[in-house]
Amino acid sequence: MIRTAAKEDLESVYKLIRQLTKHDFTPEQFKxxxxxxxxxxxxxxxxxxxxxxxxxxxxxxxxxxxxRKSAEIVNLIVDADYRNLGIGRKLLLALEQIAINNKCxxxxxxxxxxxxxxxxxxxxxxxxxxxxxxxxxxxxx
Numbered sequence: 001m002i003r004t005a006a007k008e009d010l011e012s013v014y015k016l017i018r019q020l021t022k023h024d025f026t027p028e029q030f031k032x033x034x035x036x037x038x039x040x041x042x043x044x045x046x047x048x049x050x051x052x053x054x055x056x057x058x059x060x061x062x063x064x065x066x067x068r069k070s071a072e073i074v075n076l077i078v079d080a081d082y083r084n085l086g087i088g089r090k091l092l093l094a095l096e097q098i099a100i101n102n103k104c105x106x107x108x109x110x111x112x113x114x115x116x117x118x119x120x121x122x123x124x125x126x127x128x129x130x131x132x133x134x135x136x137x138x139x140x141x
Contacts, residue, residue: 012052071099
């Protein structure tokens with residue numbers, strides 16, 4: 001079932017995100033980011049048999065290139081053991097509904113170049129690839 005994430009889901013969401021990214025961060029850094037996102041964004045989780053096995057994070061903002069509100073799915077992950085069961089699609093549709101309810105005119109999602117299965121999923125769900133996303137790692141003091 002889909003529900004809004006809570007503080008108590010921190011460890012479960014951390015484990016999911018570790019499946020998604022190879023970025024180096026500490027559990028404490030993740031906690032700070034997670035708690036910020038709980039307050040400022042929309043985080044949904046999929047719970048199956050008492051286990052959080054999927055997560056989606058949506059941010060709503062005013063984009064200058066739309067000159068109206070738009071939304072971006074900044075994370076969408078389903079545990080490897082629960083993929084191809086429709087969980088990702090249900091999370092995606094729930095996040096899309098949040099964007100619609102917030103009167104967003106666009107919904108964007110980024111996906112790593114190596115994630116070909118994810119790309120097929122997004123195409124199947126009606127997304128197109130309209131632009132590239134460039135990233136640069138920064139050294140902070």
